[in-house]
Amino acid sequence: MNAVDATDRGAVQQDVEPPSLLTIILDTNPHAWALLADSLPLSKVVANLLVFINAHVAINHANRVAVIASHSERAEWLYPTPTQPRQQHDQANGATHDGDGERADVHPPNDANKYRPFAQLEHALVTNLRRLMTTTTAPSLSTSPATLLAGALTRALAYISKQTAALPTATTSTQFNYSDPSSSTAAGGNDLNTDPTKAHTTLGLTSRILVVSVSGDLADKYIEIMNAIFACQRLSIPIDVLKLAGDPVFLQQAADTTGGIYMHLATPQARAGFLQYLMFAYLPDQTARENLIMPAGEGEGVDFRAACFCHKRIVDVGFVCSICLSIFCEPLADGTCLLCGSHLSMGNYGRNPAVVPKRKKGKGKKRALDSGADTPAGSGGEGTPAPG
């Protein structure tokens, strides 16, 4: 009957969105939260974050989430709980929110009014956060006023790579198994593939990182943070940053470099709309962002300053090792790069602009660095240290 009619054979449209992994890094630095206690306490942020996480999980059944606390002296998993799927030991009294007593008796497996995955996620997260807070001791707080964002970012990246590597082989799906195991690693975006559109053609996992930041000074861990940022850039993982307080220079760069969203809720009014900011600006994943105009960071206003490797100072103008590109705030005393150990020589810094050197290459060898900074003009052309 249907041999003459092609009606029912139209190509079946199959546009399944790739699942998305959201890794949230929550800055739990107690010092910074203490300052925010009036306008936006941590308990409220956690409650709002949970709604946001649930919304993310609700969007796609395969969506995943991971939460890492960037605490004052360590980075800790909040979800998923690292050892066992769920910790049972303090469940009896552990299921309550900070300052929110009404759910004290909630026992996740038996609540018919809550979607179980949500309940489990919430329970695990709150329990782990509580444990993190109770194990924080006063001495450890007094020694480290900052937050360990670098560690948290690294953990997030490790987790993301593990998940992307695990996904394609775990689900050799019924419809999409043109991606056999040999090609599926490419689909997972694990091969340093910087073309984001390619990941979308298959069912690979798209990942992103959201940093909820309250702390200021991050210069201590400048190198580690920048390495993590560049790793994200290569894996095309956007780092979204929602800054509630403080002035973390590098996070703005992180968002800018990786194509993420950067917003600063500076006023108490803005902070009151925390959830709405999350739902509107940060919920759309990469697939949706292709169709939406996302809030542009402050565009040209990005602070691109770097921190020096010697004293962790943020510098406008510095010295760069020409071998390993390390940054120093002042000329090195013995002409040896602190990181790679190369012998560097210094031309007449500050006199001539850095132009093509006139002299032959071999001439400058074995010259001590400290002879450079104020030597009279004409002895050398470079403005940056050259290998010695």
Added chain:
Amino acid sequence: MTSTASQRALDYLEQLPGTTFTKLYQQPSTALAIFRRMLPHLAKTLVMAILYMPTPLSVSDLETWVKPDHESLQARDRALSILQRLRILFDTHDAAGRAAYKLSDAFARSLRLALTGGGNHRSFGVPCSTPDKTPVSIDYLDTFARKQWEAILYYVVGSASAGLGAEVDISAGTKQLLQKGEFVAMRGRTAHITQAGFTFLLQEINAQIWTLLIVYLEVSSSLQMDPVDVLSFLFTLGSLELGISYSTSNLTPTQQQMLEDLADFGLVYRRTSDDAADRYYPTRLATTLTSDAPALPNASLTSTATGMTTGGAGGASAPQNEKGYIIVETNYRLYAYTSSPLPISILSLFATLHTRYPNLITAKITKSSIHAAITAGITSDQIITYLTTHAHPILRRQQPVLPPTVVDQIRLWQIEGERMTAWRGYLIRDVGSAEEYEKAVAYAEALGVLRKEFKAKGSFFVTRMDQMSGYFKAQAVRKREAIAQREAEARGGGGGAGRK
């Protein structure tokens, strides 16, 4: 809208009256399931953005949010169209009187409840408070679900070839349902597979379940079962957790009745003995109802239901073998390592079987076998997908999996016979000026209903009319207003010239 299965569910939902929607959306589990399963991606983003907004989202704000390129605008219009068809999004006006969108109150309230928890709706299933005396393992549930579901498939496929159709034990109710859904047609006393049945067989399992459940829904409303009860129970099932027993205590009589039918399908498992009658276990078939099956981390069942063993013959090596057992050679010969009748019956739909060995059958894909399949309503794509899905690991090692000559030839055999293509719908003409015509066509295209435009004739063909007629009505009103204004200006003479 993410797959053919939800497309069917969407079509069904859409024709429900508005009051049914309001009742449906009272249940947070239903709101969540519809949100997750039925909406296109952008629509989900949109709903979440509006969900916690105190004021309606004005149309102009939405316009500035979506990128102005063609693709994004189409995605936006499609998202809005589906949201409105499902009565989730409504037109309204914001405080300044501009056109705006707001969510249906019931839907928004339920979705918020689903996200935050709380309330007393108990729509996510009530787990049994007491542990089961004889607990049921997940493996057992999987085996049970597979057995039940394969029996249904086997009944359908068995009706294709009487020789292979051994005795299959499925309930009379299910048989009736398969007839109602026109998967099989009774001729005399034997069942014969129909075109819909072939399509049904070759779908992926999640789509199969939905297809059958939609038929169930259609039948149930004629049996005085409240579709709201039925639907919300299905959506509740989708949110339950595998391996946990749930209590039947808070189910309505309709839903209690459904449990039996669903047990026949293998969606829920319950023992009939007295002490366990008030508890039921959802199987994997049920818990993946509202998810996109291919994306499941451990969707063993989705690939195996039409696979080989029913847990017995395959033994320990089953998990690996289940994935694929078919080898296709470039000379159109086909070897299938299986002894189970279901896959053999399915293969016989589009290949000529030659020999059967204890663990292997050989077959050949021929022009006549493919033509027979196509005449019966199977498409070349379905055949290719089936072969690819069940390809033997040896084939999987190469890329592409199937020999291209065979794939191309199957497609060519199909195209060869195609002489016409038909679409049911509406031809729209006399649209007005060329500009109005262009705009109307662009709108139809954005909605995804445009099939073909005939510029020379000033007409175009759409598959759905309801939203187009709404559009034309709005256009007519605007036009009339414009004319009225122009007239007013003309009457006002020079004094009104400054106004816009």
Added chain:
Amino acid sequence: MPRAIAGVLVECDPSIKAILVKIDTEHHHDFIIEEIDDEHLLIKSNKHEDLKQLLRDALKDTVREAEDSSESD
């Protein structure tokens, strides 16, 4: 005011269209609502199946298959 006509849009080669038009003429113009262009016809919704059947019969007579293959179900 725009007008909408319910029906089935058929897309086919001009040669097939000629056959369809012929069938239509033979059946008191019971099928076709409008001939849109060389490759498109608008036919009555309820006549779609009948027309398909008639086309298949017509093709059986005119087109010679290399190998007799398709049987109707």
